[in-house]
Amino acid sequence: MPDFDNTNRSYQHQFIRQNSAMLKSIYGTTEVEPYWIADMDFQVAEPVTAELQRLVDRGRYAYEMVGDEVFSAPTSWFQRRHQLGLNPQRFIMAPGVLSAMSLIVRELTNEGDKVLTQIPVYHQFRKLINSANRTLVTNPLINDERNDGKNGYRMDFADLEQKFTDGVKVMILCNPHNPVGRVWQENELQQVLELADKYDVTIISDEIHADILLHNNRFTSLVSLLQKQQKPSKHIALLGSPAKTFGMQGIATGFIYIEDQALHQRFNSLLESMYLNHGNALSSYATIAAYTHGDAWLDQMLAYLENSLSWITEFIEKELPGVVLSQPEGTYQIWLNFEQSGFSAEQIKQALVAAGMGLSPGGWFQSDNDFYFRMNIAAPLAPMQQGFQQLKQQLSAKAID
Structure with missing residues (x-):
């Protein structure tokens, strides 16, 4: 225990x-x-600690091919925990969620283009947008403070649509949302997706907190909505990592999941060209151990x-x-x-x-x-x-x- x-x-x-x-x-x-x-x-x-100890005990840190298990393990995890069917061939390893997001923003937009976040939100989003010389646009969440023990934050869809009409190129979605703690429901995500498709906005969905669910709340990934569309999609539907779930911030890598094959190939080639699409043996084997034995x-x-x-x-x-x-x-x-x-x-x-x-x-x-x-x-x-x-x-x- x-x-x-x-x-x-x-x-x-x-x-x-x-x-x-x-x-x-x-x-x-x-x-x-x-x-x-x-x-x-x-x-x-303990399975993470044991796996790291196994690697340390070898006393050798040569180049190592970890194999497909580094993606099959989170694929099985998402099926068990969220009933979400993912294709292990659609993952791309990245140094971390923020670095992946930064690369995606820079690849999909030009300097001066508008990138939207829903505030209050994780402050590093603002930094990565500003550092890329993109224009930060905000869609403030509405807070209907409630006395029934429920979270009163909700999206302002009228304001979101207005911002989209003003030329936003990319929206960074945070689900579950940091810091207000909302786990966005399917109908809310569907409205966001419909507006994004209507105005040709690409959604980058940061889902790093997907496993931290409280009091029987259920998580809906944007991936599941895209799968129902059954058509090519421009959205980057899942950025994740074992870091938040298992307290592995100091050793974890991140991953990008892109359902669309052509878009996946585009970003896989981008990260591969920079030698960023692989982790070290410690982080990779720790990821496998966490997602395999961490339930x-x-x-x-x-x-x-x-x-x-x-x-x-x-x-x-x-x-x-x-x-x-x-x-x-x-x-x-x-x-x-x-x-x-x-x-x-x-x-x-x-x-x-x-x-x-x-x-x-x-x-x-x-x-x-x-x-x-x-x-x-x-x-x-x-x-x-x-x-x-x-x-x-x-x-x-x-x-x-």
Whole structure:
């Protein structure tokens, strides 16, 4: 049984989330629990560790041909977990999801072309668009904050269509959505697809969080909609990686899945020409082990996340009534709104740091509201409980002041 409560940090590391310079630059101190970056503070699945140990024990790191299993393993995984039938011949290996996305954007557009994202959204999307000298266009999500325990975020299709009519070339879709936690339903994705086809917009679908599903929510890949169309498609329907699912950010590669044969060949040739379409032996064999033997670990990890989320939800409702938690349907991020707390945005920021909670400011995700913060809950529960209790104390003290 994995020990997700393990808080031991005596091992040697240089993890970004605990980097002193990073913490000081963001929070002015190193005395915070690092809930600001989207990776796990859990030990990886034992089959992954065992496979890496097998490779290390050989003591040899010669050129190695891993074979087709590196794609057949995720093919079987998607069938088991999501009832999604994929063709292992339609995968392309890439260094990572962001590098793959950057290459695709640059290949499909010219400088100055418009690329759309739905905000608030993962901040690296903005960086890769701007660094390619493309024009960032945003389609803000609508937040109907609800009191029934459900996530109130939805797409603004009227605004999306208007943006498409203004010459958008590419849309980056985030499903499940980081940071708001929506797992887009089939009817929502169908509307996006119909609009994209109508206005000749290519969709790049980032589905790296596909396996992090909470409370019986089901994931629908854009691939499944394209398969129903049974016609050539210009969309890049799946960018993924074992990184988020298994906590392998430091060793994982990414993959591109393209259903259309001609489009697949185009991008496979592109990555092959740059010698980017292969991983090293460690990452490749770890990927195979994770997707082949990682089901039980993932199920236990998701159950742990759900328990942590239940505790956090109950605590906020009882002890922090001015804080709104958008219940995530997927991902291990929670999106918190302190607007009704009665405190200024600066006071909230100060209280979080004083409580030892290092959260990501909403402004990183192009939220126009400084009261929003993202928190990564893929971490041991006890320190999170302590942090929320200390946050209550800090806010109570500020209320007295």
